[in-house]
Amino acid sequence: MSFKHPTVCNDLLNYRLARLLGSSGAPIIRICEGRYGITRREWRLIAMLADFGPLSPSALADHAHTDRPLVSRAINDLVDKGLVSRIVSPDDKRRASVALTDKGRELHGELFPQTATINASVLASLSEEELKVFDHALDVLTEAAARLNQEYALTERADRHRGGSRRHLHGQATATTLSDLW
Structure with a gap:
C-alpha cells in the first residue's frame, strides 16, 4: 500500500476513509433507522442543532457539510416527524431558522450516547x-x-x-x- 504513490483504490485516502465510515457507521445507521425512524443525514442535522442551537438552513448545511437541497428535504422530513421546528424571523418573514423541538432534544439525548459508545469502541483499537x-x-x-x-x-x-x-x-x-x- 502506498498513500504517496497510489496504484489501486486501496491506496487512496478517500477510499480508505469511506470504508472506515461505512464499517463504523453501519451500526449507527441501523440504530437510527430501526429504533428511531431517522436517516443518518437527519441524525447529523439533529446533532448539529444540538451542538450549535437554532440555525438557518444554509448555516445548518454548512455545519453538516451537506448540500443545501438535501438539507432542505431533510428539514421537511424532520418537521413532519416533530423533531425540529421552523422559527420565522420577526424582521423578515421570508427567513427562518431551524431548532430542535423537545422531542428532538429527547432523541438526541438518547442517541448521542449510543453513537459515542460506538465511536469509542472503534477508537479503542x-x-x-x-x-x-x-x-x-x-x-x-x-x-x-x-x-x-x-x-x-x-x-x-x-x-x-x-x-x-x-x-x-x-x-x-x-x-x-x-x-x-x-
Missing part, C-alpha cells in the same frame, strides 16, 4: 499515543482538503440532471469537491 497522532493527522488532512477544495471549486453549477458532474475544458467531467471523488 488505538493506543493513547496513536489516538493523539491520528487526531492531529485528521486536523492537518482536513485543513489541506479544505484548501484543495477551494482551489478546485468551479463557479458554474453542476447539472446532475444532464450528466451528473460539472464540465471543464474540452467537455471533460471533473470532480467538484474532494467528497465527489468517493
Whole structure:
C-alpha cells in the first residue's frame, strides 16, 4: 500500500476513509433507522442543532457539510416527524431558522450516547499515543482538503440532471469537491 504513490483504490485516502465510515457507521445507521425512524443525514442535522442551537438552513448545511437541497428535504422530513421546528424571523418573514423541538432534544439525548459508545469502541483499537497522532493527522488532512477544495471549486453549477458532474475544458467531467471523488 502506498498513500504517496497510489496504484489501486486501496491506496487512496478517500477510499480508505469511506470504508472506515461505512464499517463504523453501519451500526449507527441501523440504530437510527430501526429504533428511531431517522436517516443518518437527519441524525447529523439533529446533532448539529444540538451542538450549535437554532440555525438557518444554509448555516445548518454548512455545519453538516451537506448540500443545501438535501438539507432542505431533510428539514421537511424532520418537521413532519416533530423533531425540529421552523422559527420565522420577526424582521423578515421570508427567513427562518431551524431548532430542535423537545422531542428532538429527547432523541438526541438518547442517541448521542449510543453513537459515542460506538465511536469509542472503534477508537479503542488505538493506543493513547496513536489516538493523539491520528487526531492531529485528521486536523492537518482536513485543513489541506479544505484548501484543495477551494482551489478546485468551479463557479458554474453542476447539472446532475444532464450528466451528473460539472464540465471543464474540452467537455471533460471533473470532480467538484474532494467528497465527489468517493
